[in-house]
Amino acid sequence: MSLPEQADLAGEVQAWCRSQDAAGWRDRMTASDPAERAELQRAWFLRLAEQGYAFPHWPAAWGGGRSRADQLTIARELIRAGAPRLDLHFVALYHAAATLITAGSDEQQAEYLPAIRLGQRWCQAFSEPGAGSDLASLRTRAERRGDHYVLNGHKTWSSGATQAQMCLLLARTGGPGRAGISYFLLDLSAPGVSVRPIRNASGHQEFADIFLTDVVIPVTALVGAENEGWRTANATLGEERGLTMLERSEEMVAGLRYLTREVAALPPGERAAAVETLGGYAERVESFRLLVARVLDASIDGTDTAAASILKLVYSELLQDMSKEGLAMAGLAGHEGKHGRSGAWQTGHWFDDYLSSWEWTIGGGANDVLRNVVGERILGLPRGGSR
Amino acid sequence: MRIELPEAALDFGRVADSALRGAGGIDLARDAESDPRAAAKAEECLASIGLYDIDPRDGLDDAVAAAELCRVGGSHAVPFPLAGILLRTSPGTPFALVDAQHPVIDHALAAGTWTAATLAGDLFDAEPVTAVDSKIAPFAMTAKLRPLAGTATVLDRRLSLVLGAYHLLGIGQRALKLAIGHTKVRKQFGQPLSDFQMIRHSLADQSVGLEGLDLLCRFSLWSTFTDSSPSLVDALSVRLEAQRVVKHTLRVAQQLHGASGFADEYDISILVRHAQPGLRLPTDRGTTLALLRTAIEEYGFAGPFSLTEEQGAG
Numbered sequence: 227m228s229l230p231e232q233a234d235l236a237g238e239v240q241a242w243c244r245s246q247d248a249a250g251w252r253d254r255m256t257a258s259d260p261a262e263r264a265e266l267q268r269a270w271f272l273r274l275a276e277q278g279y280a281f282p283h284w285p286a287a288w289g290g291g292r293s294r295a296d297q298l299t300i301a302r303e304l305i306r307a308g309a310p311r312l313d314l315h316f317v318a319l320y321h322a323a324a325t326l327i328t329a330g331s332d333e334q335q336a337e338y339l340p341a342i343r344l345g346q347r348w349c350q351a352f353s354e355p356g357a358g359s360d361l362a363s364l365r366t367r368a369e370r371r372g373d374h375y376v377l378n379g380h381k382t383w384s385s386g387a388t389q390a391q392m393c394l395l396l397a398r399t400g401g402p403g404r405a406g407i408s409y410f411l412l413d414l415s416a417p418g419v420s421v422r423p424i425r426n427a428s429g430h431q432e433f434a435d436i437f438l439t440d441v442v443i444p445v446t447a448l449v450g451a452e453n454e455g456w457r458t459a460n461a462t463l464g465e466e467r468g469l470t471m472l473e474r475s476e477e478m479v480a481g482l483r484y485l486t487r488e489v490a491a492l493p494p495g496e497r498a499a500a501v502e503t504l505g506g507y508a509e510r511v512e513s514f515r516l517l518v519a520r521v522l523d524a525s526i527d528g529t530d531t532a533a534a535s536i537l538k539l540v541y542s543e544l545l546q547d548m549s550k551e552g553l554a555m556a557g558l559a560g561h562e563g564k565h566g567r568s569g570a571w572q573t574g575h576w577f578d579d580y581l582s583s584w585e586w587t588i589g590g591g592a593n594d595v596l597r598n599v600v601g602e603r604i605l606g607l608p609r610g611g612s613r
Numbered sequence: 614m615r616i617e618l619p620e621a622a623l624d625f626g627r628v629a630d631s632a633l634r635g636a637g638g639i640d641l642a643r644d645a646e647s648d649p650r651a652a653a654k655a656e657e658c659l660a661s662i663g664l665y666d667i668d669p670r671d672g673l674d675d676a677v678a679a680a681e682l683c684r685v686g687g688s689h690a691v692p693f694p695l696a697g698i699l700l701r702t703s704p705g706t707p708f709a710l711v712d713a714q715h716p717v718i719d720h721a722l723a724a725g726t727w728t729a730a731t732l733a734g735d736l737f738d739a740e741p742v743t744a745v746d747s748k749i750a751p752f753a754m755t756a757k758l759r760p761l762a763g764t765a766t767v768l769d770r771r772l773s774l775v776l777g778a779y780h781l782l783g784i785g786q787r788a789l790k791l792a793i794g795h796t797k798v799r800k801q802f803g804q805p806l807s808d809f810q811m812i813r814h815s816l817a818d819q820s821v822g823l824e825g826l827d828l829l830c831r832f833s834l835w836s837t838f839t840d841s842s843p844s845l846v847d848a849l850s851v852r853l854e855a856q857r858v859v860k861h862t863l864r865v866a867q868q869l870h871g872a873s874g875f876a877d878e879y880d881i882s883i884l885v886r887h888a889q890p891g892l893r894l895p896t897d898r899g900t901t902l903a904l905l906r907t908a909i910e911e912y913g914f915a916g917p918f919s920l921t922e923e924q925g926a927g
Contacts, residue, residue, distance in 0.1 A: 356800075358801065359802075426877065427875045427883075433872070433875075496903075553897075558712050558715035558893070558894075558897070578747065587868060588868070588872050
């Protein structure tokens with residue numbers, strides 16, 4: 227049950243969403259091409275920001291400062307109202323912001339946090355063709371020359387890079403392994419940076435290659451100390467994972483509602499088994515929500531990245547199972563575009579949802595690697611021969 | 614039961630494989646999404662090795678050749694309705710099984726008119742109407758059905774299901790091959806992925822699944838011509854198994870490719886996308902299972918645990 231103040235806030239967000247026609251924005255974005263969609267999303271983001279709903283998780287000094295309960299209520303009501311997701315601002319609002327707030331210099335914070343509030347978009351350039359799960363083997367080099375660094379290398383699987391202005395970058399400044407990696411903020415318009423979209427299995431262009439050829443960046447683009455980038459990346463990744471999962475867990479509830487609709491639409495004879503399935507998912511979603519709350523509570527005194535790894539494991543596999551179930555229940559109607567009675571959970575199309583859900587067991591740490599993290603850091607098993 | 618493939622059929626499969634490889638292999642599917650000439654090139658290649666000389670209804674020998682062709686076609690995700698053309702009802706009129714409520718045909722543009730049938734045997738003229746508007750099924754179209762007199766033969770319905778299973782088998786075999794190739798080359802943590810035991814186990818499991826499916830495909834094709842009952846049980850069983858095994862193999866193969874598995878520059882990404890219509894048309898797994906249950910209740914089945922007359926029929 228919601229406390230009275232949460233009910234007030236929920237009512238406030240609901241009224242605001244109605245006045246803004248939140249679902250209408252989402253429909254327009256679904257129907258537009260990538261460039262138009264990016265512009266629409268930015269405009270929607272600015273409205274949310276003005277209302278205080280875009281970054282309630284930021285510290286009060288930077289315009290956030292809402293309680294955990296408020297954050298949940300805002301996320302839940304936006305999702306319920308069918309408001310569009312801010313996927314293109316996601317890295318900026320969570321990962322970049324967490325990096326700047328926990329590890330950035332005063333100057334970096336003053337330059338970029340206000341820019342993010344005005345709609346600056348960020349992407350992340352960590353993975354390389356030869357360094358995915360084994361990120362610590364990355365080879366992109368940052369060579370110090372006087373008051374600047376020169377970058378050379380090839381980054382890949384960078385989501386949203388074609389629509390971003392800034393980038394979080396890991397590059398090698400020292401010897402091999404984790405101890406030789408530094409963390410940088412890279413302006414994607416710098417000479418020598420080239421971004422090439424990658425067409426993916428679901429037919430979209432969500433991620434991109436980033437090529438760096440003699441890119442000159444000032445030393446002030448370094449976050450924290452040289453060769454300390456691995457630690458910074460880990461700390462901020464964990465923080466980001468916990469907070470974003472809060473929003474995702476509310477999205478799961480929305481997914482469950484779409485699934486319920488599919489069950490209701492089944493012929494009476496098929497409904498009994500489907501209701502049982504639905505019950506199973508209701509349990510899993512609820513336990514995921516509780517898990518998120520527990521991990522976030524445990525992280526108040528310092529982020530626990532190992533526990534956060536569990537969240538992504540649970541989320542990605544639950545998402546895949548629910549999308550698969552939705553597609554199965556929608557039957558052949560789930561294949562027909564955006565016009566049938568197919569659910570509009572993630573993309574407006576069960577089929578797209580289903581295939582896109584598969585990426586979630588890869589991105590942000592492959593589940594296979596996360597299982598190692600759980601085994602070693604939570605269960606205390608000896609480290610395998612994996613690194 | 615006959616489950617060994619004749620040498621001639623295996624030879625034909627090798628010829629088809631090499632011809633499709635020469636025509637571009639999976640690149641044909643990659644290109645076909647933006648260029649209709651790729652589909653024409655696929656047809657030309659298949660015609661040159663004798664596609665139009667095969668009549669799978671003619672008997673087991675031709676049917677085996679047709680099955681090999683569908684398997685090999687699947688392994689290249691060939692952008693052409695191979696089974697539909699093999700089962701054409703007249704020159705230029707391919708055959709497809711459909712769900713009458715949601716008639717969708719993959720590669721529908723290969724003909725202006727199709728002969729369509731439901732699994733129950735209702736017959737229709739089918740005319741492609743609009744693309745299904747999904748990036749994941751680039752060639753699938755909804756169809757307008759006009760009822761025809763008569764009933765589709767049991768043979769046609771069985772063959773359509775079994776050739777569809779062969780198509781999926783080819784897709785699964787290719788996915789496994791791609792996963793093995795990738796994990797042998799891709800190094801992380803200082804060693805090839807295939808050196809990790811968990812990955813070897815996972816690949817071994819997929820290979821066992823596909824071997825089983827291969828044998829079941831052969832059995833169902835044989836029984837298509839030897840079982841005189843009107844039952845679709847064997848054909849539905851092989852479809853169900855193909856849907857189960859191939860869906861899982863694709864999933865594992867893509868996961869083992871890491872993010873590359875989602876990039877169209879890698880063949881696995883194309884294969885996964887183009888496999889989706891075959892996994893779901895004309896029946897998704899739930900529907901296949903429901904139909905199989907009904908068919909077993911009606912006719913029983915002659916497996917090792919078959920229902921006798923006294924026990925059977927509900």
